[in-house]
Amino acid sequence: MALKDVKSRIASVKNIQKITRAMEMVAAARLRRAEQRIESLRPYAGAVRRMTRQAAEAAGNVPNFPILNEHESEDKIGILLVTGDRGLAGAFNSQIVRAGLRAGIEYEGAGKTTVWYASGRRGVSSLAFRGREAKGAYTGFTDRPSYANAREIAADLVAAYVDGEVDRVEIVYNRYVSALTQEVTRETLLPLQHATIMGDDGADDSLGGRAAEEDAASDHADGKHALVEYEPDPEVILERLIPAYVEISIFRALLESTASEHGARMTAMRNASENAGDIIKDLTLEFNRERQAAITQEIMEVVAGAESLV
Template structure:
């Protein structure tokens, strides 16, 4: 490779390194905000879950079956899989591992005779499912790096409506859970029905212990209106908050994965620059040696 070609390639790699470094710093900044949002939501999500559990216990199994959104379908023939991916790439295996887990779960369900309906957030997931000719019942894009309650509400509204209309018999969500900037783990959780979501069991009993246990007198909770109506309002809220929590975890995982990927890319670019610089120096040395040899040969010819 000519010396000019090596120099041009070094300049190209240096420009790429500037871009990856900038993307790494942007992702690091967004990661801190995403971590704060996910942490601040956890107490509220726990409170909604606890309230839903307590209202389910107060309503009793008979009242649970009177509300369409609370009914457990006799047969689970259609399962909705919610895949939470990103709008953008350049984040390592962030998107691919969700798609892999979702398609693997779909194969398991289809092997047992169940039909799968796909719901996906993020352009990457949507394009991947379209490429594989998978039918998508709901696609939601444009917000995956900074989701908010309105985005989760839109998805939850469609899922609850499909469940009430018995278009879906079960709803599962698959997302990247945030552990650290270097580690994201794929998680699968059940949103509906409530029994499978570990809010109530088949007998209508709640499964979440009170926040604090004491030997003193217990507070008497009075429900107005009745617990069944309150529970009917809390269930969509529970689904929405569960989705929002998963979206925020996924957003933090996305920024962490992209920061890690861009850091690795920057390091690799530095290694390539070092290798190319060494090659350019060798080429320059070879050119100088060649010129010296030509001068010496010309001087000898004159003598």
């Protein structure tokens, strides 16, 4: 390779390295804000979960609400994929798509129908590329999702379940653990009888329910549980809490996914910057070798010319 070409490649890689470093810094700043939003939401989401479960227990038999009516069969499965609008985040988007498609193939192999929903342009485009139409496509907000976005998605999913268009709703998203670690999580959202809301208190761990753990530990230590009187009746309260639970569950998944995306992008851009640095070192070494060879060749030509004159 000519010296000019090597020098040009070094300049190109340096420009790319500047871009990846800038993207890493931007992702790190956005990650800090996303972490703050998650930390603020998790206790609230855990409280909504506990209140809904306690109201359901106080109501005794499950009230006859459309959203609480469990379908006789589960032939139509709705799967919501929570991805990002942009790429350059390593395997963040692809692992969600793979996990969702794997679940869909399992259901289809059992003779069930899969109905797809996707949040984020990457999820929508990936489904379209694979010939799977997304009944619900929600894009343009994954960098900073709002509660209104979660309410919109929840309204469509609840309406599909109540109208019998789907018999079960699952959500697949990246749960944020740290900037280096994101866990693919698959949860059942509807019917509520099979959702994590009906699990034990340990399920609150996934929501970061530190307050719940402290309350539970205090109750067990005292050997007593709080008595709650409901006004109005638990059925009325439950009817109001259920939509809030579905919305807050989706909102939590959106925030978890956003933080995971920023963390994955920050890590990916850091790795890209480091790889660019390695490439620059190799190209610089090659450039120096080529230049040394050219200088040596010129010296040999001058010496040979001088000897021919003797």
